[in-house]
Amino acid sequence: MKIGIRYDSTERDIGRYLISFLLPAIMLSMAGEGCSKVYLPDQVHFEPVQKRTVLGLDWRYEVTNHEGDPFQPFLPEEEGGPATDSTRGVVVVGSRLGYITCLDAINGRLMWRTRVKGRVVSKPLIDKRRVFFGTSSGNLVAVDLDSGERLWKYSANGEIMAQPIVNGDTLIFATNANTVYALNKRTGRWKWHYKKERNKEMSIRGLSRPTIIGKQVVTGFSDGTLVSLDLADGSLLWSRDLSSKQTHFIDINTTPVLEDSMIFVSSFAGGLFCVKAKDGSIVWSDSTLTGISGIVRIQGLLWAVSFENGIEAFKVRDGSRVFSYKPEIWSMPNKPIIADNLLIVSTFEGPVFVFDAFCGKLIQTFATGYGFASSPEVGFSRVYVLSNGGFLYAFKLGREGYLDVGTGTRNKGRKLFGPEILEQTAYYEQ
Numbered sequence: 001m002k003i004g005i006r007y008d009s010t011e012r013d014i015g016r017y018l019i020s021f022l023l024p025a026i027m028l029s030m031a032g033e034g035c036s037k038v039y040l041p042d043q044v045h046f047e048p049v050q051k052r053t054v055l056g057l058d059w060r061y062e063v064t065n066h067e068g069d070p071f072q073p074f075l076p077e078e079e080g081g082p083a084t085d086s087t088r089g090v091v092v093v094g095s096r097l098g099y100i101t102c103l104d105a106i107n108g109r110l111m112w113r114t115r116v117k118g119r120v121v122s123k124p125l126i127d128k129r130r131v132f133f134g135t136s137s138g139n140l141v142a143v144d145l146d147s148g149e150r151l152w153k154y155s156a157n158g159e160i161m162a163q164p165i166v167n168g169d170t171l172i173f174a175t176n177a178n179t180v181y182a183l184n185k186r187t188g189r190w191k192w193h194y195k196k197e198r199n200k201e202m203s204i205r206g207l208s209r210p211t212i213i214g215k216q217v218v219t220g221f222s223d224g225t226l227v228s229l230d231l232a233d234g235s236l237l238w239s240r241d242l243s244s245k246q247t248h249f250i251d252i253n254t255t256p257v258l259e260d261s262m263i264f265v266s267s268f269a270g271g272l273f274c275v276k277a278k279d280g281s282i283v284w285s286d287s288t289l290t291g292i293s294g295i296v297r298i299q300g301l302l303w304a305v306s307f308e309n310g311i312e313a314f315k316v317r318d319g320s321r322v323f324s325y326k327p328e329i330w331s332m333p334n335k336p337i338i339a340d341n342l343l344i345v346s347t348f349e350g351p352v353f354v355f356d357a358f359c360g361k362l363i364q365t366f367a368t369g370y371g372f373a374s375s376p377e378v379g380f381s382r383v384y385v386l387s388n389g390g391f392l393y394a395f396k397l398g399r400e401g402y403l404d405v406g407t408g409t410r411n412k413g414r415k416l417f418g419p420e421i422l423e424q425t426a427y428y429e430q
Contacts, residue, residue, distance in 0.1 A: 054342060054354055054364055055383060055395035059108035064095040064390035079161065080133070081123035081374030082384040082392060088145060091377070091384055092131050093392050094120025100133060100141075101392075102148060105380045108394060112148035116141050122173075123163040123374060127185065132171060134160020140173055140181070142188060152188035156181055157195075162207035162255070167231060172210050178221045180210055182234060192234035196221050209255040213263070213277050220252020224267045228280060240280035244270035244287040254295050255335065257302070259316050264302055266292040272304060274319060284319040294335030294375070296343070298357050305333040305345055311360060323360045327353060331371065339378040340397055346372035346385055366395070 064078070080094025084105055091105040096119045102111040118137030125132045129145045136159050142151040158177030165172050171185040182191040208220035216237060217229040224243030229236060243250040246269040257264040262283060266272045271287035272295075291306040301322070302314045310326025311333075331349035338344075342363070343355040351367035370389035377384045383395045 054340075055366065055397060057366075058382060058394045058396040060391050060393045061101075061103055061108045061110070062390060063093055063101050063386065063392050064097050064099060077373040078386050078388050078390060079122070079373045080120040081163075081386055082377040083124040083126050083131075083163075084377055084379030084384065085126040085145065086379065087128075089380070090145070091379065091392070091394075092124045092126060092145075093384075093386055094122070094124060094133055095386075095390065096120070098135070100124065100131070100143065100148065102131075102145070103392070105382070105384075105394075108392075114143060114148040114150070116150075121159055121161045123377070125164045125166065127166045127171075130185065132164045132166075132173075132185070134162075134164065134173060134175075138175065140164065140171075140183070140188075142185070154181075154183055154188045154190070160207075162209035165210055165212060167212045170231070172212070172217055174207050174210055174219055176207055176222075178223070180217065180219055180229065180234070182217075182231075194227075194229050194234045194236070196223060196225065196227075208252050208265075211256040211258065211263075213258055216277070218256045218263060218277070220254070220256070220265060220267070222251045224250035224252060224270050226252055226256070226263075226265055226273075226275065226280060228277075238280040240275060240282070242267040242270045242273050242285075244285075246270055254292060257295050257297050259297055259302075262316070264295060264297065264316070266295060266304065268292065272314070272319065274316070286319055293333055294345075296336045296338055298338050298341075298343075301358070303336055303343055303357070305336050307332045311336075311343070311345065311355060313360060325360050325362070327362060327365075329365075334372060335375040337376050337378055337383075339383055342397075344376050344383060346374070346376055348373055348388075352376065352385055366393075368393075 078096050082091050082093040084091045089105050090102050090111060092102045094100050098115045098118060099113060100120060101113045116135060118135035120133055121136050122134035131143050131145050134140050138156045138158050140154045140160055144151055156175045157179055158175035160173055160175055162174050166185055169185055171183045174180050179193055179195040181193045210217050210219040215231045217231050220226050225239055226242055227239045249269040251268050252265060254266045261277050263275050263277050269290050271285055272289040273285045274283040291308045292304045293306060295304045300316055302316050304312050310330055313323040314321055329350050331347045334346045336343055336345045338357055341357045343357040345353045349371040351365040354364040355362055368387045368389060370387050372385060373388055374386050381397050386392050
């Protein structure tokens, strides 16, 4: 059974349009061969999961009602994404209309809801009793986790599209103006910032989330440069050009992934790289692996997702490819996540895909009709994902779900907007 997905060119901003139509003509195509057995570097064999429904719809909540929104046909992106807190048992999610919403993570009950200026375009970060998130107007906002009351706001120099990160009393985030900021997380006071000039050529919408490695802050920029900054004062420790001598779409938008003393990261047009954390020297690279929008690792494997090539797996030690597969229904993917040995990928105009994280077998898909502009979140034995239609979905891991969309909507009597009707399909590839 195939899933019907709405494709409407008016729904893409120029960045999405360029990615979907221009880049495939200039990038190397490597069509997937389907799922086969994968042996990890140590020759430990993992049997693929059995054919089954591994995610079941538990509840959903209408975070944003787009009815009457004049920009919905042109910018239907919900980039905020969900974040969970295990201490208080909540899930917090932002929206394009500026709402930040806190729900009970188990049953979807509304805890509080507040609104800020600008679109919420970063996944929130929950740290103890505070929630931090970034907006399209360049504000980093801190609110109280229990009440939603605003604690402070810091005005930066550009959109804050990547989730902030905390180390001790320091909050670190990046803006699309090629700037990394460090603030006092309690007061919002400036500590330091580091800025690079923006790439003057065409670039991709998105940001690399800073990663803290010991006393380093490692992040990428739109000019294809990966840098390491001193956590204490923001001074430059090392810098590495990963553009592979390309000039267009060389952005490093993927979050650096750490394995032992190695960092894995990709430049959109420059390829996939493994560098040493201590000095940024390149261990291995592959300039043909372009268009990567997210990477994640699991037990010796590095999974990468891209519009052109679908999902691919590589050995972390040398970058050799062990698997490549592109589903028939595929669009621009978001950063993948790992949950219960499952690789879960949401796509911009298509379904959420569930793969076996060891062999790449496609197990299940979910489609809502609008697609997804943010990555899923795992917590409380559930996977949470925000659709571009404004609904937050909670899927229970490891059991059969149900399709009664009225159960758990928390919006009784409200007309659902557009084609936001969940399709659940056990989708198997031989």
